[in-house]
Amino acid sequence: MIIAIDIGNTDVVIGFYEKEEWRHILRMPSNLEMDASEYEKRLRVFLLEEGIELFEIEKVILGSVVPDLTPVILEVFDQFKEGQMVLVDGELLQKLSLGRINPYELGADLAANAVGVFTMCQQSAIVVDFGTALTFTSVNNQGEIVGVAIAPGVQTAMKSLSSNTAKLPEIPLKIPAKALGNNTVEAMQAGIMQGYVGLVRHMVAQVKAEMGGQPKVIATGGLSFIFEPLHDLFDEMDVNLTLDGLRAMLSKLA
Ligand SMILES: Nc1ncnc2c1ncn2[C@@H]1O[C@H](COP(=O)(O)OP(=O)(O)OP(=O)(O)O)[C@@H](O)[C@H]1O
Ligand SMILES: CC(C)(CO)[C@@H](O)C(=O)NCCC(=O)O
Numbered sequence: 001m002i003i004a005i006d007i008g009n010t011d012v013v014i015g016f017y018e019k020e021e022w023r024h025i026l027r028m029p030s031n032l033e034m035d036a037s038e039y040e041k042r043l044r045v046f047l048l049e050e051g052i053e054l055f056e057i058e059k060v061i062l063g064s065v066v067p068d069l070t071p072v073i074l075e076v077f078d079q080f081k082e083g084q085m086v087l088v089d090g091e092l093l094q095k096l097s098l099g100r101i102n103p104y105e106l107g108a109d110l111a112a113n114a115v116g117v118f119t120m121c122q123q124s125a126i127v128v129d130f131g132t133a134l135t136f137t138s139v140n141n142q143g144e145i146v147g148v149a150i151a152p153g154v155q156t157a158m159k160s161l162s163s164n165t166a167k168l169p170e171i172p173l174k175i176p177a178k179a180l181g182n183n184t185v186e187a188m189q190a191g192i193m194q195g196y197v198g199l200v201r202h203m204v205a206q207v208k209a210e211m212g213g214q215p216k217v218i219a220t221g222g223l224s225f226i227f228e229p230l231h232d233l234f235d236e237m238d239v240n241l242t243l244d245g246l247r248a249m250l251s252k253l254a
């Protein structure tokens, strides 16, 4: 079994890969108020419920875009020693020859998306990741990163609008029928959700034009599902792409 850990700004996602699939996935909030023992407690309950035996583990790979949470989660997996535990850092990303990006700056999740999508498509591709941030990561026909675009994720944008205003509430992320609403909730849904449909369409078109060729477009991130009107843009939707990329890094480094 292989464990891949993606420490994101909203969730810590832990995937257990066995017999050619992600057999179990544990999602915990990324909370700097939680210490290693709290994460460990949740992990132990999950392992018990799912009947997972840790001694079957060959390797653990961890990518984090929350530096302060990295040592906390590393402590949880303390029993995995050097050789078994692989941390995705600048040095490792440099070894993966990902092109003209700065490996010490690039987020581990974006690197994983790039490696994951190239492993999947073996050609130029764009990953649209609907997470805390809405990111576009492009790879060329050699699997090198051509470039990245980072926008606020749709939930992040909605929360920011609500918290920066006195009268705007947090709203359900649903796409309204029309671009103009007749009450506050509808109006916000229109501006945010219809707006994001346009943002993503425009970015994919623009990135395609800049890249040339026929890149595949793959969507990932839990919030991709709510953008039904965008689904014709995507060749595929794959929620586990970041985990797949982390796992593929292990094969590339072996
Ligand atoms: N399979 C799924 N179906 C529906 N919603 C999901 C699914 N997976 C995740 N979500 C929800 O979608 C949201 C986005 O999840 P995702 O893991 O893509 O990004 P995130 O955790 O917000 O981002 P980050 O990786 O930056 O922490 C989360 O709030 C999560 O609860
Ligand atoms: C863009 C996010 C927040 C997406 O999770 C993450 O990949 C990150 O913090 N990246 C660091 C900056 C960069 O990738 O250039």
Ligand SMILES: [K+]
Pocket: none
């Ligand atoms: K920040």
